Amino acid sequence: MFYREAGQYKTSYEADQATFPVLQDRIGMIVILAVAFVVVPLTMSSFVINSVLIPFLIFSLAAIGLNLLLGYAGQLSLGTGAFMGVGAYACYKLTTIFPDANIILLIIVSGFASAAIGTVFGLPSLRIKGFYLMVGTLAAQFFLSWCFIRIPWLYNNNVSGAIEVPTRAVFGIPVSGPNATPVTRYLIVLTIVVVMTWIASNLVRGRIGRMWMAVRDMDIAAELIGIRLPRTKLLAFAVSSFYCGVAGAMMVFLWLGAAEPDAFNINRSFLILFMIIIGGLGSLIGSFIGAAFIWGLPIMLKSVPETFGISIGSATLEHLQFMVVGALIIFFLIVEPHGLARLWQIAKQKLRVWPFPY
Amino acid sequence: MKEPGATEAAAREVLLAVENVSLSFGGVKALTGVSFDIRKGEIRAIIGPNGAGKTSMLNVINGFYHPQQGRISFKGVTRNRMRPFEAAQGGIARTFxxxxxxxxxxxxxxxxxxxxxxxxxxxxxxxxxxxxxxxxxxxxxxxxxxxxxxxxxxxxxxxxxxxxxxxxxxxxxxxxxxxxxPDLLLLDEPMAGMNLEEKEDMSRYILDVNEHFGTTIALIEHDMGVVMDLSDRVVVLDHGTKIADGVPDAVKSDQAVISAYLGVAH
Structure with missing residues (x-):
């Protein structure tokens, strides 16, 4: 009833191809952005912002990165964690070399370092497909993880082997390091994620998105309509790694404040992969839903017993979390193998005709 | 109905010519010394029994298969092999x-x-x-x-x-x-698995594309009624060799074609 697009006629192709062709979607997006930019910083506690919202946004961006590669261009990759690491270490080196440069700019620039490395490790995709390619990217994951540990130059010869984020200020306001407030960091992360999501949606709806999906769905036919497979695949790797790299740099500089090589190991890659499988392959909104599900659910499960005043040992609690999250993942995959984004689509479809069944 | 068109087509300039193309996969010979041409603006049919090498021929034309021998001239440029991207850029489109x-x-x-x-x-x-x-x-x-x-x-x-x-x-x-x-449209069995009405629709689209857009069409089709009605000239392949080439009526009465389709008593 509320979500009814009947009567919203399009009189030009511009309007039909707009980012949000349906009026209700436009209103919804404005509301969400207003809440995220204004209401959240004013009302939420710094705990919620720091340990729920910032990581949710960062993982959403990494999930979008992987989704561009896997969901749109159809190239399986398990190197996400490593590409995030490349972004983080690149940003660390850059800010060491240029301590006065704007840190936000450096975070974006370190995405390019990640894009370059990602393109190199995307080269096997020119010859191999599917699971074999996944093994190839697994090599990238292990090789880069090894670099993060064994090349002391990357962490400035720090004895602990970790990178620690120095305080960096933009226009006199500290944005990274121990003095930065969660709200400042949240607003920066939010802005970067919103802009990059908008760019991703432009890409996937245009010529490049169609080229990626063509390669994903039928590479032979794609070649015949004049799509050059090597370029298209490498572009997907580059853009995907760029997103992952920026997410990785934000993870260290705007969330954790310090990171050990372990932060970018294979588990991180799997985590992002689960996010897009649960959220929905080939869907930008699915990346957000998946990140919210995988990151938010354990936190919710943790707080549920507390609110009822039940005390469970922390070790037991952690085991319970694993079991419940695992069971829910299986449950959702059985109910909707195409991910939560498809459920969202179905819900919208139902709302469109409500209260009638069809 | 297409007779006047057929004589006219023979006089037009050649858009694509394959010369003496041979293609084999290991010991299996898919094509042996096949030559024919496609002229601008015509509808050219490629027919033959199953396994005759028709689809292989199309794959050679748009660069999926690289023939061991022979040359392909397209728009006056002669190559030993096409590449899929070159074919697409040159204006060859294809359905499967x-x-x-x-x-x-x-x-x-x-x-x-x-x-x-x-x-x-x-x-x-x-x-x-x-x-x-x-x-x-x-x-x-x-x-x-x-x-x-x-x-x-x-x-x-x-x-x-x-x-x-x-x-x-x-x-x-x-x-x-x-x-x-496209300048040249390759259709690989555009009517396979269709009912009569769908076939009629598809035939109409093919003729319209040819007439209105002036697109040259090469099609593979098993429905002989469709082939004989639509095409200006027909090339017949069997076991990877060309056994006949000409206007539909001539091909229809060709003895080699009849024996290839129906078999010969030994």
């Missing part, structure tokens, strides 16, 4: 025997994908989808909508093609090939 659509995309996106080569706004305009990139998208959408109108598939333009019935998928695939504004 078993539909090769991009199943996860809408019909509209599939046909828009056919315009890829014509769209050249660079990556950075694509990022912001504003100004030139947006204008380009709209300009090509206009052309794509013309094709959608022509093929009468406006009602399914936003439907994911994987969910469409077979006949419509074939039509979308034709639309995607037409979106390339």
């Amino acid at each position: 025997q078993n539909v090769a659509l991009f199943r996860g995309m809408s019909a509209l996106d599939n046909i828009m994908a056919g315009r890829t080569l014509k769209m050249n706004r660079n990556f950075f305009w694509q990022l912001i989808r504003f100004g030139p990139a947006a204008a380009e998208e709209v300009a090509h959408r206009r052309r794509v909508e013309e094709i959608i109108d022509f093929l009468q598939i406006a009602h399914i333009r936003k439907v994911q093609v994987g969910r469409l019935p077979y006949g419509l998928q074939k039509r979308v695939e034709l639309g995607r090939a037409l979106a390339m504004d």
Whole structure:
């Protein structure tokens, strides 16, 4: 009833191809952005912002990165964690070399370092497909993880082997390091994620998105309509790694404040992969839903017993979390193998005709 | 009905010529010394029993298979082999025997994908989808909508093609090939698995494409009625060799063709 697009006629192709062709979607997006930019910083506690919202946004961006590669261009990759690491270490080196440069700019620039490395490790995709390619990217994951540990130059010869984020200020306001407030960091992360999501949606709806999906769905036919497979695949790797790299740099500089090589190991890659499988392959909104599900659910499960005043040992609690999250993942995959984004689509479809069944 | 056209076609200039092409996979000879030409503006049929090498021939023409011997001249340029990208850029479009659509995309996106080569706004305009990139998208959408109108598939333009019935998928695939504004259109069994009505529709589209857009068409088809009615000239392959070449009536009464299709008493 509320979500009814009947009567919203399009009189030009511009309007039909707009980012949000349906009026209700436009209103919804404005509301969400207003809440995220204004209401959240004013009302939420710094705990919620720091340990729920910032990581949710960062993982959403990494999930979008992987989704561009896997969901749109159809190239399986398990190197996400490593590409995030490349972004983080690149940003660390850059800010060491240029301590006065704007840190936000450096975070974006370190995405390019990640894009370059990602393109190199995307080269096997020119010859191999599917699971074999996944093994190839697994090599990238292990090789880069090894670099993060064994090349002391990357962490400035720090004895602990970790990178620690120095305080960096933009226009006199500290944005990274121990003095930065969660709200400042949240607003920066939010802005970067919103802009990059908008760019991703432009890409996937245009010529490049169609080229990626063509390669994903039928590479032979794609070649015949004049799509050059090597370029298209490498572009997907580059853009995907760029997103992952920026997410990785934000993870260290705007969330954790310090990171050990372990932060970018294979588990991180799997985590992002689960996010897009649960959220929905080939869907930008699915990346957000998946990140919210995988990151938010354990936190919710943790707080549920507390609110009822039940005390469970922390070790037991952690085991319970694993079991419940695992069971829910299986449950959702059985109910909707195409991910939560498809459920969202179905819900919208139902709302469109409500209260009638069809 | 096509007789006048046939004599006329023989006088036109050659668009594509294959000369003495041989192709083998290991010990299996798919094509042996096949030569024929396709002239501008004609409808050229390639027929033959199963396994005769018809699809292999199309694959050679658009560069999927690289023949061991022979030459291919297209628009006056002679090559030993085509590359798929060169073929596409030169204006060769193709449909497949078993539909090769991009199943996860809408019909509209599939046909828009056919315009890829014509769209050249660079990556950075694509990022912001504003100004030139947006204008380009709209300009090509206009052309794509013309094709959608022509093929009468406006009602399914936003439907994911994987969910469409077979006949419509074939039509979308034709639309995607037409979106390339091809000079030469290769159709691999465009009517396989269709009922009579769908075949009639498809025949009409093929004739219209040929007449209105002046597109040269090479088609493989097993329905002899369709082949004889549509085509200006027919080439017949059997076991990878050419056994006949000429106007439909001559081919129909050719003894080698009859024995290839029906078998000969030994």
